[in-house]
Amino acid sequence: MRVTFNMLNQTVLGNLMLNSQRLMDAQDMTSSGKRIRRSSDDVPGMGRAISLRSTIASIEQFSRNSDFAAAQLSAASSAMQAIVSKMQDVRDKAMTAASSATSPEARMAIATQLDQIMRELADLGNTQHLGKYIFGGSITSSKPIIENAGDPPYIYVGDNRNLMVQVSPGIDLKVTITADIIFNVGGTAVPGTDDVFSVIKTLKELVIADDVEGISAHLDKIDDVRRNAISVNSQVGAQLKWLETAKTSLLDSKLRVEELLSKTEDIDLAEAIVHLRTQENLYQAALATANRVLNISLADYLK
Amino acid sequence: MPSFFSLHVAMSGLRAHQYAMSVTAHNIANAGTQGYHRQEARFMPGNPLMGAFSMTGIGIPQLGTGVMVNTIERMRSDYIDSQIRMAGQWAELWSYKDQTLKQIESLVAEPGELGLSNALNRFWNAWEELSVSPESLPSRISVIESGVALSLGFRNLYSSLRQLQARADQDVIDNASRINSIAHEIANLNEQITRSNSGGFQPNDLLDQRDMLLDKLASITQIQVHGAGGSDMFISISGKTLVQGHRVNEVTITPGDHGRSKLVWAIDGTDVQITGGSLLGQLQIRDGVIEEYITKLNTIASTIVDRVNAVHATGITLDGSPAGNFFVPGTNASNMAVAADTLTLGITSPAPDDVYNSLPKMLAAIRDEILVDGETINGAYLGLVSRIGAQSREAASRSQVQNLSLQQLNIQRESISGVSIDEEMLNMVKFQQAYNAAARITSVIDEMIETVISRMGVGGR
Numbered sequence: 001m002r003v004t005f006n007m008l009n010q011t012v013l014g015n016l017m018l019n020s021q022r023l024m025d026a027q028d029m030t031s032s033g034k035r036i037r038r039s040s041d042d043v044p045g046m047g048r049a050i051s052l053r054s055t056i057a058s059i060e061q062f063s064r065n066s067d068f069a070a071a072q073l074s075a076a077s078s079a080m081q082a083i084v085s086k087m088q089d090v091r092d093k094a095m096t097a098a099s100s101a102t103s104p105e106a107r108m109a110i111a112t113q114l115d116q117i118m119r120e121l122a123d124l125g126n127t128q129h130l131g132k133y134i135f136g137g138s139i140t141s142s143k144p145i146i147e148n149a150g151d152p153p154y155i156y157v158g159d160n161r162n163l164m165v166q167v168s169p170g171i172d173l174k175v176t177i178t179a180d181i182i183f184n185v186g187g188t189a190v191p192g193t194d195d196v197f198s199v200i201k202t203l204k205e206l207v208i209a210d211d212v213e214g215i216s217a218h219l220d221k222i223d224d225v226r227r228n229a230i231s232v233n234s235q236v237g238a239q240l241k242w243l244e245t246a247k248t249s250l251l252d253s254k255l256r257v258e259e260l261l262s263k264t265e266d267i268d269l270a271e272a273i274v275h276l277r278t279q280e281n282l283y284q285a286a287l288a289t290a291n292r293v294l295n296i297s298l299a300d301y302l303k
Numbered sequence: 304m305p306s307f308f309s310l311h312v313a314m315s316g317l318r319a320h321q322y323a324m325s326v327t328a329h330n331i332a333n334a335g336t337q338g339y340h341r342q343e344a345r346f347m348p349g350n351p352l353m354g355a356f357s358m359t360g361i362g363i364p365q366l367g368t369g370v371m372v373n374t375i376e377r378m379r380s381d382y383i384d385s386q387i388r389m390a391g392q393w394a395e396l397w398s399y400k401d402q403t404l405k406q407i408e409s410l411v412a413e414p415g416e417l418g419l420s421n422a423l424n425r426f427w428n429a430w431e432e433l434s435v436s437p438e439s440l441p442s443r444i445s446v447i448e449s450g451v452a453l454s455l456g457f458r459n460l461y462s463s464l465r466q467l468q469a470r471a472d473q474d475v476i477d478n479a480s481r482i483n484s485i486a487h488e489i490a491n492l493n494e495q496i497t498r499s500n501s502g503g504f505q506p507n508d509l510l511d512q513r514d515m516l517l518d519k520l521a522s523i524t525q526i527q528v529h530g531a532g533g534s535d536m537f538i539s540i541s542g543k544t545l546v547q548g549h550r551v552n553e554v555t556i557t558p559g560d561h562g563r564s565k566l567v568w569a570i571d572g573t574d575v576q577i578t579g580g581s582l583l584g585q586l587q588i589r590d591g592v593i594e595e596y597i598t599k600l601n602t603i604a605s606t607i608v609d610r611v612n613a614v615h616a617t618g619i620t621l622d623g624s625p626a627g628n629f630f631v632p633g634t635n636a637s638n639m640a641v642a643a644d645t646l647t648l649g650i651t652s653p654a655p656d657d658v659y660n661s662l663p664k665m666l667a668a669i670r671d672e673i674l675v676d677g678e679t680i681n682g683a684y685l686g687l688v689s690r691i692g693a694q695s696r697e698a699a700s701r702s703q704v705q706n707l708s709l710q711q712l713n714i715q716r717e718s719i720s721g722v723s724i725d726e727e728m729l730n731m732v733k734f735q736q737a738y739n740a741a742a743r744i745t746s747v748i749d750e751m752i753e754t755v756i757s758r759m760g761v762g763g764r
Contacts, residue, residue: 004721005334007714014710038408039692040699047689049414054681057424061431068435132436138651138659140438161659165435166667265414298725302732 005297012290019283026276029267036265045264052261058169059254066167066247069175073240075129076177080233083124083182086117087226090200093117094222097207098215107207114204118197122147122154125179135179137161144179152198156185168246173239182232184225189232193224306755309748312349315369316741319346320734322372327730334722338515340377341722342507347373377507383716384514385528388521390709392579395522397702399474399584400592403467404695407596410463413688420688422456423681425449427670434663437650438621444645446663450629454639457604461636464597471589476564478523478582479556485520486551489513489538494549525579541576543568563589592694597636599687604636606674606683611666618649618662626650626662 029035039046093110096102102110125135125145136144136158144158156179164172181189183196193199199221206214323344333339349368412418429449433442492513499506520526520538526545530536537547544552552568554575559565566575566582577583608630615629626649631642643649652662675683 002718002721002723002726004717004723004726006721007717010710010714010717036414038405038695039411039413039688040404040408040695041692043689043692043696046414046692047685050418050420050685050688051681053414054420054424057428058431061428065431065435132438161657163435163660164658164664165660166431166664172664298728302728 008293012286012294015286016283016290019279019286023276023279023283026272026279030269030272030276033267033269034265035267049261049265052257052264055257056254056261059250059257062166062168063247063250063254065165066173066243066250069165069167069173070240070243070247072129072134072175073236073243075127076134076175077233077236077240079124079127079134080177080182080229080236083121084226084229084233086121086124087196087222087229089117090114090203091219091222091226093207094203094215094219097203098212098219100212104210107210111204111207114200114207118153118200121183121196121200125154125156125183133158135177135182137176137178138163145183151201152195153201154183154197156180156183156195160188167243168250171246173243175239177232177236182229184228189228190224193221196225196229199225306752310745310752312367312369313741313744313748315349315371317738317745319344319370319372320738320741324731324734324738326375327727327734330722331724331727334724334727338511338518339722340379340507340511340514340720343376343378345373345376346370375505375507377505377510378720379514380716380719383712383719384517387709387712387716388518388526388528390705390712391518391522392525392581392583394702394705394709395581396579396584396587397698397705399581400588400698401695401702403471403584403588404592404691404698406467407464407593407691408695410460410467411688411691418688419453419456419460419684420681422449422453423670423684426453427667430663430667433650434660434667437660437663440645443621443648443650446648447641447643447645450641450643453607454630454641457600457636457639461597461600461604464593464600468589468593468597471585471593472563474585475566475582475589476556478585479554479564479566482520482523482545483551483553485516485523486538486546486553489516489520489546490549490551492516493536493546497548521580523580524577524582541578543573543575596687596691599683599690601635601637602675603680603683603687604639605634607669607680608632608634608639610669610672610674610680614662614665614669615643615649617652617665619651619653620647621650622646 028037036042036045036049093113097107097110122145126143127134132140133142133144134140136142138161139158142157144156145154146157147153148155158178158180160178160180162174162176162178165175167173180186184190184193185195187193187195194202199218203215203218203222206218323346326342326344330341347370349371351365351367353365413420415421426449429442429446433439433446436442492509496506496509496513499509517526517528517538524540527539527542528536529539535548538545540554545554546552552570554566555569556564557567557572566577567573568575577586609632612628612630612632615626618626620626626643627647628642629649631638631640634640649662651659652665658664670681671679674680676686678686
């Protein structure tokens with residue numbers, strides 16, 4: 001085969017191009033830190049990377065959602081604890097009033113206190129979180145519990161539509177607790193028993209009337225609504241506890257997915273640097289070879 | 304035998320080697336000329352004198368009359384030339400596709416923050432965000448903004464693809480005029496070659512030029528070259544003559560379907576059948592690849608528009624009136640836009656539903672619905688991106704393979720036709736020595752004649 005200067009030239013140039021292209025690629029990979037820079041670098045890998053990114057995005061959203069749910073439920077929980085302790089107060093007052101040792105004056109004082117407790121319970125029913133009433137169902141901009149001239153003394157004006165928040169893939173958590181359930185409005189929680197306000201109002205009337213037996217008989221009703229409040233409170237507590245677990249596992253799976261994404265699209269730095277060095281050496285070798293073969297000619301040896 | 308006969312023989316040697324030295328000089332001068340084929344002076348002994356000066360009486364000896372340069376040969380191989388043209392057209396086709404697909408890939412910008420997949424994720428997440436506080440203004444603004452960003456993403460990708468398509472169309476038009484201009488150049492050369500041939504000359508350098516033009520033409524589209532490569536050569540595209548002798552059958556552009564340019568024969572308006580070369584690459588990119596991507600993109604966009612609108616319209620707005628369309632209805636990737644604002648945005652479902660944030664949740668859940676060809680919307684988009692990636696990868700590797708084989712063939716051609724400096728140097732030395740020797744013979748003969756003239760027959764003086 002005849003070998004001409006142009007052939008040497010072309011081969012040297014072709015190889016230099018190839019080597020410098022590889023060097024550029026290795027450099028790009030190392031400096032960008034990404035193994036997949038465009039979809040054709042690794043089509044299945046790119047597909048995996050995009051799905052993983054979208055998974056991470058939804059996990060982040062779920063975790064924002066559960067933060068929101070946790071904040072809402074904690075607000076509800078502290079209000080509920082206050083409500084439960086007020087209900088305990090009511091029961092204590094009823095017990096005191098039911099005792100024959102209690103003087104009528106003391107009973108009058110208890111009646112006044114019961115009025116005060118009712119107002120406080122209504123206020124707790126109107127608890128706000130981030131400027132929104134949390135116990136009113138979908139009605140969050142106006143008070144769900146308002147004073148009523150007739151009977152019962154306080155009424156519920158919210159609705160019973162709920163906010164469902166997705167806190168984990170496919171798992172919706174109900175973050176709304178409506179005041180009608182807390183206060184057993186219309187017997188929604190304990191059928192056959194009046195709402196909390198009516199129960200307290202009746203108690204107050206019995207206390208004013210010094211009807212000791214009536215008060216004792218009324219204790220059952222008080223216990224019914226009190227137990228209802230306790231059960232709602234423990235439900236909220238359980239939901240909060242569950243949320244905490246869900247959040248932890250959400251963060252866990254986010255870490256796992258992020259690791260997977262990094263494995264899919266990021267380079268192994270040590271490997272990439274070794275690869276870069278290899279390409280660099282190859283390029284230098286190609287340049288050195290070019291220097292050797294392109295510089296010789298018969299012309300140098302002819303006199 | 305006349306005394307001066309040998310002087311003529313020596314003279315022929317001088318002349319022939321001087322001639323060959325010029326060829327060597329021409330070769331060296333053109334060592335770097337593109338398309339140049341090495342030339343070689345072919346020597347042939349002169350016609351012998353038949354027995355005119357027989358001295359033996361036995362047989363009839365032939366006396367050589369020196370040397371003459373018979374031809375100047377152009378070193379080439381038809382076979383490799385046709386191979387190069389074949390490989391050249393595929394190399395051009397795939398490298399055109401490779402470049403365009405790489406551009407499309409960078410437009411798609413996946414995987415990355417700037418791609419549509421990110422805009423899609425943000426859009427679905429914005430609904431999710433709205434679902435936890437349907438009445439909050441920041442959440443409503445965020446839904447509208449993410450919808451606007453998504454529409455913009457689709458519209459940008461769409462118009463960039465259309466621009467690439469228009470550029471491919473322009474490339475087709477440019478190539479049509481390049482075909483015509485090359486055809487005319489070849490026709491001109493054909494005419495000059497015919498004239499040279501009939502004058503008995505060898506138009507080597509004209510043939511070089513014509514071969515180079517043929518390579519160029521073959522890289523644009525597949526051509527057939529008929530005839531022995533002399534003046535009787537004619538070129539056709541898919542059986543229809545483009546150049547014959549000095550006549551050219553021009554191609555021209557007419558408006559075709561969808562306002563795209565169509566390549567037809569000027570003479571009868573029939574389609575030019577393109578079967579290879581960069582032109583085929585341009586047509587495939589323009590009518591096949593990009594069109595397919597745009598169709599898919601439109602399907603995805605209009606699915607989002609229709610589905611989001613259908614769900615959104617079941618909702619009610621902040622002030623309790625029925626929500627209308629979220630996106631401008633009936634739009635696709637070319638004109639997608641958000642129709643709703645923060646007040647006409649649907650935020651809840653109508654009253655009988657006891658979950659009042661079910662509307663944004665339903666909208667967020669569209670991301671998991673199977674809507675396009677058995678895929679979710681994100682899945683269908685991923686399919687499109689994967690298809691672009693796979694096609695780009697194929698084009699890149701095909702282009703690399705074709706270019707390597709072209710490079711290999713070029714090296715083979717160079718091996719036959721290229722100028723080797725070493726070889727020319729040796730030839731130079733050879734011709735110089737031969738010239739010197741012929742000159743020496745001339746002076747020896749001169750001395751011989753001198754002997755006859757000056758030293759013989761002194762008696763007559």
